Amino acid sequence: MDRNHHQRPRSSSSILDSLGEELIGILTPVSICMFTVVLLVCLLNSDPSSSSSFSSIATAAYSETDSDSPWDKLLGALLNSLVFVAAITAATFLLVLLFYLRCVAFLKLYMGFSAFVVLANLGGEISVLLIDRFRLPIDAVTFSILLFNFSVVGVFAVFLSRFSILITQGYLVVIGVLVAYFFTMLPEWTTWVLLVALAVYDLAAVLLPVGPLRLLVEMAISRDEDIPALVYEARPVIRNNNLVQRRVWREQRSNHNDDVENSEAVTVVRSEISVPLIDDSSSRPESSETFLEGIGLGSSGAIKLGLGDFIFYSVLVGRAAMYDLMTVYACYLAIIAGLGVTLMLLSVYQKALPALPVSIMLGVVFYFLARLFLEVFVVQCSSNLVMF
Amino acid sequence: MTVAAGIGYALLALGPSLSLFVSVISRKPFLILTLLSSTLVWLVSLIVLSGLWRPFLPLKANVVWPYALLVLSSVCFQEALRFLFWKLYMRLEDVLDSFADRISRPRLFLTDKLQIALAGGLGHGVAHAVFFCLSLLTPAFGPATFYVDRCSKVPFFLISAIIALAFVTIHTFSMVIAFEGYAKGNRVDQVIVPVIHLSAGMLTLVNFASEGCMIGVPLLYLVASLTLLHCGKMVWQRLIESRNQSGSTLR
Numbered sequence: 047m048d049r050n051h052h053q054r055p056r057s058s059s060s061i062l063d064s065l066g067e068e069l070i071g072i073l074t075p076v077s078i079c080m081f082t083v084v085l086l087v088c089l090l091n092s093d094p095s096s097s098s099s100f101s102s103i104a105t106a107a108y109s110e111t112d113s114d115s116p117w118d119k120l121l122g123a124l125l126n127s128l129v130f131v132a133a134i135t136a137a138t139f140l141l142v143l144l145f146y147l148r149c150v151a152f153l154k155l156y157m158g159f160s161a162f163v164v165l166a167n168l169g170g171e172i173s174v175l176l177i178d179r180f181r182l183p184i185d186a187v188t189f190s191i192l193l194f195n196f197s198v199v200g201v202f203a204v205f206l207s208r209f210s211i212l213i214t215q216g217y218l219v220v221i222g223v224l225v226a227y228f229f230t231m232l233p234e235w236t237t238w239v240l241l242v243a244l245a246v247y248d249l250a251a252v253l254l255p256v257g258p259l260r261l262l263v264e265m266a267i268s269r270d271e272d273i274p275a276l277v278y279e280a281r282p283v284i285r286n287n288n289l290v291q292r293r294v295w296r297e298q299r300s301n302h303n304d305d306v307e308n309s310e311a312v313t314v315v316r317s318e319i320s321v322p323l324i325d326d327s328s329s330r331p332e333s334s335e336t337f338l339e340g341i342g343l344g345s346s347g348a349i350k351l352g353l354g355d356f357i358f359y360s361v362l363v364g365r366a367a368m369y370d371l372m373t374v375y376a377c378y379l380a381i382i383a384g385l386g387v388t389l390m391l392l393s394v395y396q397k398a399l400p401a402l403p404v405s406i407m408l409g410v411v412f413y414f415l416a417r418l419f420l421e422v423f424v425v426q427c428s429s430n431l432v433m434f
Numbered sequence: 435m436t437v438a439a440g441i442g443y444a445l446l447a448l449g450p451s452l453s454l455f456v457s458v459i460s461r462k463p464f465l466i467l468t469l470l471s472s473t474l475v476w477l478v479s480l481i482v483l484s485g486l487w488r489p490f491l492p493l494k495a496n497v498v499w500p501y502a503l504l505v506l507s508s509v510c511f512q513e514a515l516r517f518l519f520w521k522l523y524m525r526l527e528d529v530l531d532s533f534a535d536r537i538s539r540p541r542l543f544l545t546d547k548l549q550i551a552l553a554g555g556l557g558h559g560v561a562h563a564v565f566f567c568l569s570l571l572t573p574a575f576g577p578a579t580f581y582v583d584r585c586s587k588v589p590f591f592l593i594s595a596i597i598a599l600a601f602v603t604i605h606t607f608s609m610v611i612a613f614e615g616y617a618k619g620n621r622v623d624q625v626i627v628p629v630i631h632l633s634a635g636m637l638t639l640v641n642f643a644s645e646g647c648m649i650g651v652p653l654l655y656l657v658a659s660l661t662l663l664h665c666g667k668m669v670w671q672r673l674i675e676s677r678n679q680s681g682s683t684l685r
Contacts, residue, residue, distance in 0.1 A: 061534045062464050062546045070463040073470075372569035376481075379474045386467075415481050420565075422491050423484030428566050431585065431647060432501050433597055434508050434635035 069389060071280030072349045073382060075219050076359060080381070082223045083360040084367045084374055087230060090175050091368060123235040127243035134244075138251065138258040145265060145273065153274040154205065161204045161221060161276070165197035168224040204276060218278045222353050226360035230368070237365050241406050244358060248400040263398045276353040349389065355401045362409045372424065373416045380412035381405045440575035443591045447563045447598040451556055451606070458549065465553040472519065472557030472609075473564075479515050480565060483508050498642050505635040513628045516609070519554065520616045544676050547617075548610060548669060555609025559602035567598035585647040593647055597638065600651070603658040604634050607665035614668060623668065630661055 114122070144153060170193050177184060203209045203217040232240070251257040266273045359381050366373040384405030392399050427433060445452070459465040486507075493500045531541045573580065574591045582590045608627045615623025634657050640650035 059539075060543055060546050061530065061537070061539050062462050062542065062549070064463070065530075066463040066467050070466055073466075370569065371572055372565060375564050375569065376477060379470070379477055382470055383474050386471075412481075415485070419484040419488050420481055423487060424480075424565055424569070426491055426493060427501075427504070428570060428594055429582070429590075430495075430501065431582070431593065431597065431641035431650075432505065432635075432638050433562070433566050433594075433601060434505050434512070434631070434638070 068280060068349050069386070072278075072351055072389075073385070075215060075278060075280070076351070076356060076382075076385065077378075079219050079222045079226070079356050080360050080363045080378060082219075083226045083230070083364040086172065086223070086227050087364045087367045090172075090179060119235045120239070123233075123239035126236045127240045130240060131243050131247045134247065135251075135258065138262075142258050142261050142265070145262060150271075150274055157274055157276065158201045158205045161217075162197050162201045164221050164224055165200045165217075166193060168228055169193065169197065169220070172224060172227060215278065218276060218353060219356070221276065222356035222360060226357045226364060229357065229361045230364035234365070234368075237361065238410065241358060241362055242410060245400075245403040245406040248402040252398055252400040259400075260398070277350050278353060278356065279350045349392075351401060355405075358402060359405060359409075362406065362413070366409075366413050369417060370421065372421055373413050376412045376416035376420065377409045380408040384408040436577065437575055439579075439591075440571055443571055443574055443595045444568055446592070446595040447567045447602065448560065450599070451560055451563070451602055454552075454556060454606075459553050459556065462549070465549060468550055468553040469557040469560070472554040473561040475515065475519055476512075476558045476561035477565070479512050480561075483511060496642075498639060501642070502636070502639055505639065506632070509628070509632045509635050513631060516612055516627070517616070520613055523550070523554070523613070524617075544672065547613070548672075551610045551613035552606065554613070555606035556602075558609060559605035562601050562605055563598040566601075567594045570594065584641060584644055587645070588647070593651070596651060597654065600654045600658040601634065604630060604661050607661045611661070611665050611668060614672065626664065630657060633657055 141153070173189070173193065176182075177189075199213075200217045200220070203214045204221075230237070248259075251259040252263075254260065262273060362381065363374055363377050366377040384407070385401070387404050388399060388401050455469075459469060487504060490500070493504075527542060527547070534541050571591060579589045579591065581588075582593075585593055608630055611623050612627040614620070615627065634654060637650055637654050637657065640646045640653070643649075
């Protein structure tokens with residue numbers, strides 16, 4: 047078993063050095079996004095009595111008040127989720143229609159516009175809340191200039207495909223954080239039922255033959271084209287001796303991936319899916335954003351994860367943070383485990399898979415288990431300083 | 435007691451594991467995955483235990499034997515799970531070795547296997563620190579502090595962070611001992627790990643006595659340093675042995 051030792055030259059590397067790199071490349075931004083949302087929730091929600099009246103299309107049917115009975119709240123939450131999922135389905139079908147009619151330029155422009163609105167509008171609101179919380183001295187002119195610059199660079203990062211990869215990835219994470227934070231402001235029952243409803247919708251939209259996302263993917267594959275949408279791609283890294291280079295973006299797509307670095311030496315089928323999200327607040331004009339939902343392998347062998355997945359993972363963890371930190375850790379581990387399972391299924395089935403269902407279901411289950419069982423147990427033990 | 439104190443308590447419990455993470459584990463992505471999966475295994479074991487014990491909670495205060503039973507059952511369950519974890523790891527090792535053969539790279543070295551065991555142990559330790567110490571640390575970021583009656587000399591957060599540090603050490607290094615013990619079939623190593631875990635758990639019951647934490651915590655650190663010494667000795671022996679083995683075949 048150790049016979050290889052005498053053949054081992056000084057510079058040979060074990061397989062352990064580079065195994066699992068792509069997975070870590072996708073886990074790191076997901077973790078950063080979740081961590082930032084939890085931090086924002088902890089910093090900005092220290093006042094539980096002020097319930098901000100956040101109205102969006104997700105609360106159009108029913109707005110929760112504390113005095114309702116649980117049954118009323120459940121019915122209201124179901125109604126809200128149905129409205130939201132119906133709106134998303136309609137918007138996705140619209141997207142499929144536009145893609146079918148080859149209005150790709152319009153879609154790209156729309157994507158840039160929605161990125162600008164998210165960064166300027168939502169980013170500005172959160173910045174104002176943070177400035178208020180920390181009493182930072184800054185004047186309105188400087189603030190608006192900085193915000194404008196920040197948003198414009200973000201639009202370029204999302205729009206152009208040859209932008210610096212680190213900045214693009216950073217901006218995608220920031221967009222995910224901003225939208226996720228706003229979704230955590232929904233009422234509690236609505237959030238949980240909405241998450242479960244979206245997981246079911248994702249499953250149906252990607253796997254059913256009539257699902258809009260599946261139609262979109264098949265059209266994109268048959269035309270050998272990109273879908274214009276917001277997607278996070280973890281670029282793989284090549285290590286030559288001690289030099290670390292990033293693989294350059296390849297123009298043409300290759301169906302075979304025979305790179306030794308890639309641990310999953312499987313044939314790669316490009317798959318992307320997109321889902322629009324509609325966010326409507328009372329005083330603001332209606333804005334819709336186009337996100338990518340689902341998971342696939344990119345042409346350079348990197349794993350692509352849609353921004354919608356980032357957002358809903360962070361919403362789940364953010365909502366768990368509003369209860370206690372223990373539920374946050376439990377949900378974080380559940381989501382990471384779900385993501386790992388999805389990626390394993392991806393390498394087995396090699397087609398577009400929905401990234402939401404497994405993680406969201408595990409996350410919700412772990413949240414309720416942690417809240418009902420774990421917390422009592424742990425507090426009981428550690429308050430008596432009994433640990434194992 | 436302010437943000438600085440809260441961060442201080444968190445670093446007290448998790449500081450050494452953070453430096454271990456940055457220096458050893460973050461270099462190899464596979465070790466990060468091992469750490470995450472072993473954290474998940476520990477969390478699942480804790481949830482199962484809390485589900486089993488939920489009907490009996492809350493336990494009566496000042497009565498020791500329910501807590502002793504709780505610790506005993508939890509340690510037995512976790513040790514059984516550790517054995518299953520090792521079995522899973524053996525399967526994974528076979529998969530990795532055959533993969534290495536297929537791409538004509540060298541098989542897993544001894545240091546690789548030890549590093550995987552270390553990452554697994556660190557996962558258990560970090561999970562322990564997070565759930566038993568960090569999750570209760572939220573009030574420490576505020577303007578006040580909290581003292582428990584039984585341990586009135588030291589704030590509650592500080593004593594739980596100190597205990598968590600001892601347990602992180604115990605979990606991390608006993609996993610290395612356990613993996614080597616199961617792999618080599620060494621009875622001493624196989625038995626010593628549950629014994630260490632159980633004695634550490636039982637020692638925390640000493641905290642029930644008034645001012646018991648003055649005795650209990652130093653004894654706990656004694657157990658932790660014993661674990662560290664035994665693990666160090668064992669690893670040193672294994673490394674010397676494998677070097678001698680490879681040296682003798684050079685002829």
